[in-house]
């Protein structure tokens with residue numbers, strides 16, 4: 001056995017997961033970013049463009065997937081979202097396996113998986129860390145994003161396992177409701193604890 005620890009990092013929309021992933025990388029922890037994998041697969045020359053165009057005509061172009069258009073086609077539409085997931089998720093799983101092979105020697109690695117509790121993906125994880133903040137902070141952060149509307153935010157929230165349930169199921173909760181420094185401190189503490197644990 002290598003003794004390597006694999007930790008899942010998750011959290012609902014706008015909770016600060018990407019920010020925490022950046023803090024982990026700053027500490028030298030390799031982080032697999034499922035969202036970045038999706039962007040690569042859907043970007044210019046992305047491997048999934050032909051399949052997505054066939055399933056959702058008019059949603060791709062030279063720049064890759066038009067995320068506004070594809071989002072409008074799937075968020076709030078169960079069958080369409082399931083169809084898109086059937087195209088995207090197996091390809092992401094392949095990229096995750098490749099990442100694991102490339103980082104076989106790291107004592108601690110993190111899988112940043114936005115939909116860990118929604119779609120599964122616990123297999124092979126030693127622990128799960130949930131990034132969380134008060135609902136009001138989440139709402140303000142998300143609604144400040146370009147292209148976001150209250151309607152879209154609420155549709156996405158309805159698709160996600162509630163924050164309270166994520167917190168209850170997690171091994172670690174990282175609170176992003178206070179300052180970035182406070183969050184950085186929590187992240188460093190968790191990394192230390194995991195690297196020490198046998």
Ligand SMILES: CC(C)(COP(=O)(O)OP(=O)(O)OC[C@H]1O[C@@H](n2cnc3c(N)ncnc32)[C@H](O)[C@@H]1O)[C@@H](O)C(=O)NCCC(=O)NCCS
Pocket residue numbers: 012013014034035038065066067068070071074081084085088092114115118156159160
């Ligand atoms: C439809 C797409 C193109 C819209 O892109 P857009 O940039 O507008 O939104 P983004 O990806 O940032 O998602 C916004 C929020 O919705 C959530 N969300 C995305 N996909 C899903 C889903 N399948 N189920 C529930 N929530 C989802 C994200 O976690 C995030 O909190 C994109 O979300 C997509 O391809 N989704 C399907 C693939 C998938 O499941 N990705 C999630 C990570 S593996």
Ligand SMILES: Nc1ncnc2c1ncn2[C@@H]1O[C@H](COP(=O)(O)OP(=O)(O)OP(=O)(O)O)[C@@H](O)[C@H]1O
Pocket residue numbers: 011012013014015016017018019020114141175176177178179180181183
């Ligand atoms: N203490 C904190 N920890 C983390 N993020 C914070 C904190 N305070 C403020 N923020 C801000 O909150 C925002 C969180 O956005 P981020 O992209 O990290 O969220 P996310 O959970 O990855 O979102 P999504 O799931 O929608 O992709 C950032 O703009 C970040 O600067």
